[in-house]
Amino acid sequence: MYADYRFATVNGKAARDLINDQVWNAEVFLPTVGKRGAAIIEARGLSSAASAANAAIDHMRDWALGTQGKWVTMGVPSNGDYGIPKEHHVRLPGHHRGRKVHRRAGPAESMPSSQERINKTLKELQDEQAGVAHLL
Numbered sequence: 001m002y003a004d005y006r007f008a009t010v011n012g013k014a015a016r017d018l019i020n021d022q023v024w025n026a027e028v029f030l031p032t033v034g035k036r037g038a039a040i041i042e043a044r045g046l047s048s049a050a051s052a053a054n055a056a057i058d059h060m061r062d063w064a065l066g067t068q069g070k071w072v073t074m075g076v077p078s079n080g081d082y083g084i085p086k087e088h089h090v091r092l093p094g095h096h097r098g099r100k101v102h103r104r105a106g107p108a109e110s111m112p113s114s115q116e117r118i119n120k121t122l123k124e125l126q127d128e129q130a131g132v133a134h135l136l
Helices: 015-019 023-033 038-042 049-064 114-135
Strands: 072-077 087-096 100-103
Touching: 015 023, 023 049, 023 114, 049 072
Parallel strands: none
Antiparallel strands: 072 087, 087 100
């Protein structure tokens, strides 16, 4: 998983303008996001499955009803954006009208470490697939 705050807003202001600190992003934000499942388990003493279930509910709501122009991330088949092969389903930024997905590629080139992190996440996914391939 790779969290990209460049398109997020805080009280209507671009988060990237409020943060503007690559060290904090790399050393605090991304590691915290990457370990949030474990943090939920530690804090609640329970599985983080409720978070995944809530994400699935949000996904279906946005798919069925649209997002009224609001940008969200949503699990969709890759169309090759970010160098992610088409056979993968990924969460990408976009907005949705009814069941039509309008995606923004959000080029990773604008932040050099983005493509590197996306590639790392893709490799982890491909390693997981290889680990269970014998079961299919």
